Amino acid sequence: MTEILMPRLSDTMEEGVISSWQKKPGDAIAVGDVIVDIETDKAVMEYEAYEDGVLGEILVAEGESAPIGAPIAVVVPAGSTVAPKEKAAATVPAAAPAPAPAPPAAAPPATTSPAPSRGTRPPSSPLARRLARDHGIDLATLTGSGPGGRIVRADIEAAVRASGPAPQLPAPQTPAPKVDDADVERVPLTRFRKVAARRLTESKRNAPHFYLTREVDAEALLAFRATLNTALAPAKVSVNDLIVKACATALREHPAVNVSYTEEELLFHKRVNVGVAVAVEDGLLVPVVKDADRKSVSQIGAETRELAGKARDGKLSAQEMSGGTFSVSNLGMYGIAGFSAVINPPEAAILAVGAVRDEPVVRDGQVVPGTRLSVTLSVDHRACDGATGAAFLARLAELLENPLLIVA
Structure with missing residues (x-):
C-alpha cells in the first residue's frame, strides 16, 4: 500500500484543494496516468501516477483541502484492497500524530472515555475539522459519509442544522459593512487572492522599495516592431516582447540587478529568467521566460503568448511559474501612463511599463510630434543601490531607443 501525499506544486503553495478525481476507487492506475486535478494558490494542475496499481481509497474528497504532505489517497497493488484498519491508519497522519500501533489482531477497547483521545479521533477532512471547531461539534458523535467513513463538510453542516438554532456560518474575522444584506454580495477570497495579498504585503513590509522612472523615446521602437512584423508575418511581435528582450539584454550586462537578497548573502543568478505578469480572472500570475537573454524576440513572443494562454486557462x-530573476508588468494596453509595481520576491527588481503615447516633444529647440513611453523600475534597496538601478535603467532606455541593439 502506498499513500499519495499532497504535493508541493508551487513555491508559495501551503495547501491544495482537490478539484476533481480522474480515477475512482477500484480503478487501475498506470505510470503517467492523471489521478487527480489539484487546485493550488496559482493554478489547477494535474497529478500523475508514479507507479502502477489500483486506487484503493480516496482520503480527501473533491472540494476539500489538505496541507502539503498530507495523505490524499491510497494506491494498492493490483488485485488487492485496503483493509478497514489500513484505511484508518492511513488517515491519522493528516490529523495528528498517532499513538504506537496496537498488535494487528487487537480490537478497539470495549470501553472508552466519552471524549476520544487525539489518537482515536475519527477520520475527517481538514475542512470538516475546522468547521467542527467553529461550531463546537464533537467529531466522535458523528458518522462520516465520505470514503471509508471519513467525516466531510456535509456531515458537519448536517450536524449544525440538527442542533437547532445556531449561527449558519462562523463569525467573520473582520467587521462586515453596516448595510442591508441585499446591498452587499459577499465573495469568498480565492487562494490566489489570499496568497497574493500575503506575498505582496510581505514584499512591501520586508523589502525597502525605491523607484526610478525614465521617459523613453518610443518612435524607433514602434518602427522597428512594424519592420519585424512585416518580415516575420504571419507571426507577430509585440512592444512588450521587445521590452522583455531589452530587459534580458540589460540584465546580462548589469548582473548586479539580476540578484536575490538573503539575510546572509546576495545571490547572483547566472541565468536571466524574466517573469511576465499576466492578468487572470482570479488575480495575477507571473509565468517565466527562461534564458530570455539567449532567445530571439520572435521566440520570446511565441513563448509569452503560449504561457499567457496557459495562465488564463489555469494550466500553468x-x-x-518558478525560477524568475526579474519581472515585467505592462499596463500600457489599459491606457495607464505610468505606475509603480510591487517587487515579486525573491527577485530584487520589477519593471512597470506604461502606455506608448503621442505627445509634443522638444527636438533641436523645436516643439514637434513625438512618441513616448514611461518605464518605472522598482528596486529592493537591500539588494541594489540607486546608482546600480539607474545604470541598468539607462542602458534599458538606450536599447529601447536604438532597437537594433536588442537583436545585435
Missing part, C-alpha cells in the same frame, strides 16, 4: 505548471 509549477516549473513555468
